[in-house]
Amino acid sequence: MDKVDSSLSPQEHSQANEAICKVEAASKSYPQGDASVEALRSVGLSIKTGAFVAVMGASGSGKSTLLHLIAGLTSPTGGSVVVDGVDLSTLSDAALTRFRRERIGLIFQSFNLVPALNASNNILLPLMAGGMKDDRSANVKELASRLGIDHRLEHRPDSLSGGEQQRVAIARALITEPAVLLADEPTGSLDSTTGQSICKLLRDLCDQQGRTIILVTHEPSVAVWADQVVVLKDGQIIEEFPACEFQDAQSLAAHYQEILDEGLPSPQAVASTN
Numbered sequence: 001m002d003k004v005d006s007s008l009s010p011q012e013h014s015q016a017n018e019a020i021c022k023v024e025a026a027s028k029s030y031p032q033g034d035a036s037v038e039a040l041r042s043v044g045l046s047i048k049t050g051a052f053v054a055v056m057g058a059s060g061s062g063k064s065t066l067l068h069l070i071a072g073l074t075s076p077t078g079g080s081v082v083v084d085g086v087d088l089s090t091l092s093d094a095a096l097t098r099f100r101r102e103r104i105g106l107i108f109q110s111f112n113l114v115p116a117l118n119a120s121n122n123i124l125l126p127l128m129a130g131g132m133k134d135d136r137s138a139n140v141k142e143l144a145s146r147l148g149i150d151h152r153l154e155h156r157p158d159s160l161s162g163g164e165q166q167r168v169a170i171a172r173a174l175i176t177e178p179a180v181l182l183a184d185e186p187t188g189s190l191d192s193t194t195g196q197s198i199c200k201l202l203r204d205l206c207d208q209q210g211r212t213i214i215l216v217t218h219e220p221s222v223a224v225w226a227d228q229v230v231v232l233k234d235g236q237i238i239e240e241f242p243a244c245e246f247q248d249a250q251s252l253a254a255h256y257q258e259i260l261d262e263g264l265p266s267p268q269a270v271a272s273t274n
């Protein structure tokens with residue numbers, strides 16, 4: 001699905017039409033005793049700049065493995081992963097670490113903030129890890145204000161609400177201006193109202209700033225905020241559909257359940273993975 005703002009220049013248009021993330025025939029198996037588990041089997045996915053994609057599937061279907069491949073946290077057993085024009089398999093360990101720090105924003109269910117640091121320093125962490133020397137407090141303030149946490153910057157994680165902690169984690173993920181924002185069950189530790197406010201925030205980041213977001217979730221009420229939904233089953237993409245086809249989370253949930261019950265890859269999904 002195109003997410004192209006008509007106010008963009010022709011050059012920006014062509015950038016926006018390019019795939020920022022391309023997964024081709026990617027497989028991943030993990031050794032398990034004498035056998036192996038095939039977590040992903042020949043998965044193909046092409047995500048355009050500025051798209052918001054939700055990856056759904058039952059527990060063990062391979063969602064986190066797919067996200068970890070895109071993040072360069074693990075490497076595929078077969079196939080390739082290209083993010084922001086870089087084939088991740090061509091990078092040395094050190095270059096991959098730098099690429100991840102600078103070009104990938106990661107958000108987790110459990111926030112993963114450093115307890116001893118206040119919100120401001122948590123947000124600055126990726127820049128500090130990259131050897132930042134200049135004062136970036138203005139960038140932190142601007143980002144925090146956009147995310148509604150500017151009044152909480154001096155607080156440590158244990159005095160922030162879950163929603164505030166996740167906003168700090170999102171600010172930390174954005175401080176390097178990454179090419180892609182990857183979120184693994186970002187609302188999984190939050191009550192439903194706070195979870196919905198985080199979904200709205202992600203939607204706004206996509207609409208207002210052209211952020212590319214790939215989000216893993218079990219929840220139809222989260223997936224409904226995305227542009228495109230990708231459904232995994234047993235390590236394969238069995239369906240892809242636009243979320244806008246569904247008026248609300250309930251109707252998306254009903255469609256999702258039908259897909260899981262049928263369970264076989266549709267001809268379209270097979271074609272798009274080949």
Ligand SMILES: Nc1ncnc2c1ncn2[C@@H]1O[C@H](COP(=O)(O)OP(=O)(O)OP(=O)(O)O)[C@@H](O)[C@H]1O
Nearest residue numbers: 030037038039057058059060061062063064065066
């Ligand atoms: N490090 C690992 N070592 C061995 N097996 C693994 C490893 N990571 C994942 N797996 C297996 O790969 C399969 C896919 O796991 P993955 O975590 O990607 O699924 P998921 O859809 O994200 O599940 P959940 O929703 O429960 O987090 C599962 O069978 C899992 O047990």
